[in-house]
Amino acid sequence: MSKRLILAACLALPLSACATAVPPVEVTRFHVNDPARTGTVAVEEMPGNPDISLEFRTYAAAVSQELQRVGFTPAQAGGPSDYVASVSFRRSFRPSGVDRSSDRPVSVEMGGGIGSGGGRRGGTFGGLGLGVGINLSGKPKDIVTTELHVQLRRRSDSAAVWEGRASTQARQGTPAAQPGIAAQKLAAALIGGYPGESGRTIKVK
Numbered sequence: 001m002s003k004r005l006i007l008a009a010c011l012a013l014p015l016s017a018c019a020t021a022v023p024p025v026e027v028t029r030f031h032v033n034d035p036a037r038t039g040t041v042a043v044e045e046m047p048g049n050p051d052i053s054l055e056f057r058t059y060a061a062a063v064s065q066e067l068q069r070v071g072f073t074p075a076q077a078g079g080p081s082d083y084v085a086s087v088s089f090r091r092s093f094r095p096s097g098v099d100r101s102s103d104r105p106v107s108v109e110m111g112g113g114i115g116s117g118g119g120r121r122g123g124t125f126g127g128l129g130l131g132v133g134i135n136l137s138g139k140p141k142d143i144v145t146t147e148l149h150v151q152l153r154r155r156s157d158s159a160a161v162w163e164g165r166a167s168t169q170a171r172q173g174t175p176a177a178q179p180g181i182a183a184q185k186l187a188a189a190l191i192g193g194y195p196g197e198s199g200r201t202i203k204v205k
Helices: 003-012 054-069 179-191
Strands: 025-031 039-045 072-074 083-094 143-154 160-171 201-204
Touching: 025 179, 039 054, 054 072, 054 083, 054 143, 054 179, 083 179, 143 179, 160 179
Parallel strands: 039 072, 039 083
Antiparallel strands: 025 160, 025 201, 083 143, 143 160
């Protein structure tokens, strides 16, 4: 199908019909033979995480919620717990394409130009062409990579019983790139189906 026909189809449909699908999450998990499935757990910052910011608390809350879904009980603030869930996250940005903001605007025309007056032919009506120009110039949005790392340890001896990493990519400015949505999606993909298959990397939609 030509680019003109694809463009015409998108213009004729609601914007949601041409929207990009929500990106999948890549998940890798490791655990001991019989990892914990119940007990109280405190969610804490993993050593080396940049800072305890509002964004970090968003990820910590998402992890705590998902741990409750699989059988754990949140510990009282400042109180003892059976387990500690250490949480770290990272967001990075990379260009999604060439910056063409300094180029001349690019127009996609549909329907030709002026009939027989020496201009473009085809798609004319009564000697007049109907043109639709769409500016495709401008700087492309960056791709945002968001990563979540969670490690579950026994409080008594600090032994790790489960650990997992999850990552996803989305175009900057889209809902999937927002911290709140990304935190929920990553935590659900990583902890859902706990403990999961150890040592295997999967993609969760």
